[in-house]
Amino acid sequence: MTKPKSPSKPASKKRPPRVFGREKATALFAALAQDRPDPKTELDFVNPYTLVVAVALSAQATDVGVNKATAKLFAVADTPEKMLQLGEEGVAEHIKTIGLWRNKAKNVIALSKMLIETFGGKVPETREELVQLPGVGRKTANVVLNEAFGQPTIAVDTHIFRVSNRTGLAPGRNPDEVEAGLERATPPEFKKGAHHWLILHGRYVCKARKPECWHCAIIDLCRFKPKTPDPASVSALGPKSN
Incomplete structure (x- = not known):
């Protein structure tokens, strides 16, 4: 008697192939650096402490919204001691x-x-040490280390996650995978500014x-298809004929 064949297992989803070698990654960051020569956070802060607070407040909020709130807050409380004097209700009001x-x-x-x-x-x-602080996770810690202390860290937010996957620079299923991929893919000379270049590119271009x-x-280096056409060019062609 012929033994029935066991049902075949569904094909597992393969992770996107890595398409960026060192030469291509260098070209990508060189292009982003030329596009934005002096990248920096768009959060307003006056010292490392206020940066920690600003980044912690920015979760599920826009930088513009955080800056509006912290302008008056940091004017009266720019140190831990002053913030404690203000108290929880005082902070909440701001x-x-x-x-x-x-x-x-x-x-x-x-x-x-x-x-x-x-x-x-x-x-x-x-x-x-930073992640021991209440409300401070790995992403916040990486931003503070990079911006306040000049360390070559990469904080993966929603913009960086999107750009890394779309371009093929560092595909990953979650922020930790993307961060690890960026650590491997980013040339040393670009690691200090990589976080800012990627987040700003995602915020204003790769929406x-x-x-x-x-x-x-980086249109010639990006694997995203189909490329979005210029609306002005599409309008110039006129309406499609039936």
């Missing part, structure tokens, strides 16, 4: 326009207290719903 403001106010007070009690009022310069490929500095 950040009510930001999403999740109640929980964020609690975290700002809690992290300020911990900075004083555990770190002598100073912002630590290691990721391991989520409709990437503006027609003025993309």
